[in-house]
Amino acid sequence: MKRLAAVVALLGMATATAACSGGSTGKSPSGGGGGLFTAIDVNRPGIDASAPANPYNPKGNSFFGYNGWKLAWYKNDLTNPNVFNPGAAASWDIAPDNSSVTIHLQPGGKWSDGKPVTAEDVKMSIGIAYTQGSTAFSITPGAAGVAADVQVVDDHTVKVTQDMKNPSVKFARGVLDIWVLPQHVWSSQLPADFWDKLKAARGTGADADKAREEVQGLAEKIIAFNPGKDVTAGPFVLERVNPGEALLVKNKNFYNAANVAPDQVKMLNYSGNEQIWNYLIAGKLDHVGFTAAPADVMNRIKQAPGSNIIKGFSPVSVGMAFNQSKKPYDNVHVRRGLAYLIDRDQVTKVASPEGGTPAATTSGIHQKPAQAWLDGELSKLNPYQHDQAKAEEEFKAAGLQKKDGKWALADGTPWKVSMTAPNGFSDWISAQDNIKSQLIAGGVDAEVKTVADYPLYLQELSAGKYDVGFWLIALGPAPYDIFARLYGVSNGWTNVAGKIAHSAPGKGGNWMGGPETIDVDGVGKINPGELAGKLNSVSAEEAKPVMLQLAKAANQDLPVIQLWDYINTQFTNTSRWTGWPEQDSDILRTPAGVWIALGMIKKKQ
Helix, strand or coil: CEECCCCCCEECCCCHHHCCCCCCCCCCCCCCCCCEEEECCCCCCCCCCCCCCCCCCCCCCCCECCCECECEEECCCCCCCCCEEECCEEEEEECCCCCEEEEEECCCCECCCCCECCHHHHHHHHHHHHHCCECCECCCCCCCCCEEEEEEEECCEEEEEECCCCCCCCHHHHHHCCECCCHHHHHHHCCCCHHHHHHHHCCCCHHHHHHHHHHHCCHHHHHHCCCCCCCCCCCEEEEEEECCEEEEEECCCCCCHHHCCCCEEEEECCCCHHHHHHHHHCCCCCEECCCCCCHHHHHHHHHCCCEEEEEEEEEEEEEEEECCCCCCCCCHHHHHHHHHHCCHHHHHHHHCCCCEEECCCCCCCCHHHHHHHCCCHHHHCCCCCCCHHHHHHHHHHCCCEEECCEEECCCCCECEEEEEEECCCHHHHHHHHHHHHHHHHCCCEEEEEEECCHHHHHHHHHCCCCCEEEEEECCCCCHHHHHHCCCCHHHCEEEECCEEEECCCCCCCCCCCCCCCEEECCCEEECHHHHHHHCCCCCHHHHHHHHHHHHHHHHHHCCEEEEEEEEEEEEEECCCEECCCCCCCCCCCCCHHHHHHCCCCEECC
16 A cells, blocks of 8 residues: 555555546536535545445545544644534533533534434444544543543533543543444444443453453444445535546535535545646646655646645654664664764655655654744754764764774674665655665665555564664654654553553564663653653643653654654645635644635635
């Protein structure tokens, strides 16, 4: 399975027959004459005409933000995970201690078949989310940030209470970020005694184990379910689909239908980067999310009539991650030497010129929220600016030997930095090729290997098969999530029922193999996994000093070299539609279907 860029979605198989003119218009059965909006969904594989309109099906024809609809759509906030744009929910009340979320549905909310959206629909949708182990609706004993109770208050109000034995500050996010499904279509997928089974599954002992197995056993049934005709609470409903495209028409019963400008949406199929580039160059797409492209292609895209690029914050960074179980990467001086030897500006320019900015340093935090979390301390961290002399000092401190212009291990054994990336990750592979060239020029032998696809890459990475791999980090805005990639399961720490446990390298998914404690300059000895675990339940102000300690630890110990911070780059076209979000808008985290649903997008006159 290929990806356009590591931070965005997986690509699937498709055909070149999907192209159609984004400038054409058509009357939908719902009327309105708003014209045609053409897009590509980068969050899912290509179009499978036989797949159901089911948001839980990986190939399903439920398109994120169009006919796939959620309670709410989270905003692109730097530090707060619990701010949203409305979806099926008009508003919500989050308890000050995050102990509950009370959901208020859109007063005029209806399904596309005309039936009202009710609290019972939401409760059933939550039940289905439990079968998938969805964040706030996990039945894993001791899991953080999970619901303890779901109460229907009235026809339009639902209250969800958090289990405060192991609370999470992002509980509201987990609750509101679920698919909303119609009870009158989906209720047959849950057994009549489902809620009794769920209650039993939260206990202990053999009966609880059996109940959990039964609830989790429903997952595949839900994924495979075909509801037949698409019934949605979103702004569009699936009309028809073929291998080249899916046609969605305006949902006349959508609560904000009067402000939904297009009356048709075509989601085009695609086979890879090149096809999307051609669509953009020809001006055939009204919207597509970030697609990695080399500089010459990007220039051609920019020259297309109506071409418009919107950029905003993307809470993710890419790091060159080390397996410290393998020598010489267990030596911090080797990791620091490599950090000095690699010119991050050059890597970013080659690998992600439009989709990333060179990391200011390794802090474990994307540099935009780092400025908010670290209160000016970011500039005091070691920037590891490209400096070959300092790299040599670090290599010597590690005991490495230089023979005939090449660095070798302390015992004289040849050293080759072996980097691995998944096939199809164009930005990662380009970055590793550039790093290889830089390292060789600096006297360090290097090679790049690729594996078949991303799932295999993750599997082999977790198994500790790679010396060096690329690893997405800084997954904000929740503070725990930001550091979970550095000081979580992949580096030995697990959070079970609020208690942090550490596994030895090679055990329990620990492939990074870092030390359990770190003596941080100016801080003292810390256990970074335990500190990261605290971030799951503390307030933003309480999190700040912890974030600073972890940033200093990451900067000093370098479990990864932070290479670049991603930019959320959206491609739009102004020839047919106006009202696009402004640069750096907090709505850029959501798909264009949400922009349309909120009434932002208007037909160009």
